[in-house]
Amino acid sequence: xxxxxxxxxxxxxxxxxxxxxxxxxxxxxxxxxxxxxxxxxxxxxxxxxxxxxxxxxxxxxxxxxxxxxxxxxxxxxxxxxxxxxxxxxxxxxxxxxxxxxxxxxxxxxxxxxxxxx
Amino acid sequence: xxxxxxxxxxxxxxxxxxxxxxxxxxxxxxxxxxxxxxxxxxxxxxxxxxxxxxxxxxxxxxxxxxxxxxxxxxxxxxxxxxxxxxxxxxxxxxxxxxxxxxxxxxxxxxxxxxxx
Numbered sequence: 001x002x003x004x005x006x007x008x009x010x011x012x013x014x015x016x017x018x019x020x021x022x023x024x025x026x027x028x029x030x031x032x033x034x035x036x037x038x039x040x041x042x043x044x045x046x047x048x049x050x051x052x053x054x055x056x057x058x059x060x061x062x063x064x065x066x067x068x069x070x071x072x073x074x075x076x077x078x079x080x081x082x083x084x085x086x087x088x089x090x091x092x093x094x095x096x097x098x099x100x101x102x103x104x105x106x107x108x109x110x111x112x113x114x115x116x117x
Numbered sequence: 118x119x120x121x122x123x124x125x126x127x128x129x130x131x132x133x134x135x136x137x138x139x140x141x142x143x144x145x146x147x148x149x150x151x152x153x154x155x156x157x158x159x160x161x162x163x164x165x166x167x168x169x170x171x172x173x174x175x176x177x178x179x180x181x182x183x184x185x186x187x188x189x190x191x192x193x194x195x196x197x198x199x200x201x202x203x204x205x206x207x208x209x210x211x212x213x214x215x216x217x218x219x220x221x222x223x224x225x226x227x228x229x230x231x232x233x
Contacts, residue, residue: 033219042121042205042223043161056220091160098218105151106219108160 002027004094004109005074012115019079019086021112025094032075033106034067037089049075050098082116089113118143123206123224132233136193140206140224143187148217150182150189153205155226161205165191196231203228 005024013019025032030051035043048056049069060067064082069075079086090113093106124139138152149168153161165180167173167189173180179192189208193200207221 031219040225042225043207043221045220045222048218048220055218059220093219095219105163105166106221108162110160 004029004092004107006090006092006109006112008112009110010113010115012117013082014117015083016081019082019114019116021077021079021090021092021114022074023077023092023094023109024074025092026096026107029094029096029107031095031098032069033093033095034075034077035091035093035108037091037111039088043091046077055098079114082114084116087114087116119224120144120222121206121208121224123204123227125227127228127230129230129232130196132196132198132231134196134231136196136200136229136231138191138193138204138206138227138229140189140191141187142189142206142208142222144208144210144222145187146210147184147187147208148211149209150180151207151209151221152178152180152191153207153223154200155203155205157203193229196229198231198233201230 032049034046037043045059047060047067064080066078089111091111092109121142130136152165154164155161167180167182177194181190203226205226206224211217
């Protein structure tokens, strides 16, 4: 049973380019979260999605960042016109239901590390 | 004031000792509390969750919660070199609709080193 799969694991972009990070949740999980971890900092919530719906995007920067979780395929976190400050580890997590407690807690993927030159 | 604060590290303990990690939170609406372990360059891994006041033990780990003091801690007994990692405290609350989904607020982490 594969866990949460993220790719690419490492991505290098030059300033102004676009970055696309993909996340396939665990089998049977339909709730996806994206978190960002800046160097030497804890994780920061970005967005919570269910299939075809954005539930909570309160942690997303207002510009350049977008996320989707289509009916088919992985969730995508898209960063347009990247800047050096976007360099971070981006973690995806999934859960089976929308209630976070007990056995239904987040399972994190291995992360995608974005470096902006 | 940060929403979740952890004791500044790094924390260094000898093998076999008790490691004590502390966390305070500011949101009185916080309802559930978690400790994650993160090895360098790896993903966070849940090691303990606690929802009510008191102690919760799981093997060498004990989580302690005091909602009145807005304080949660993690004790690691008989510390091993393999426990060397960053420990992240996270809290959760109920959001719109009264549900508690996976929008966690994390502390900045405490680096623990267990030396032989």
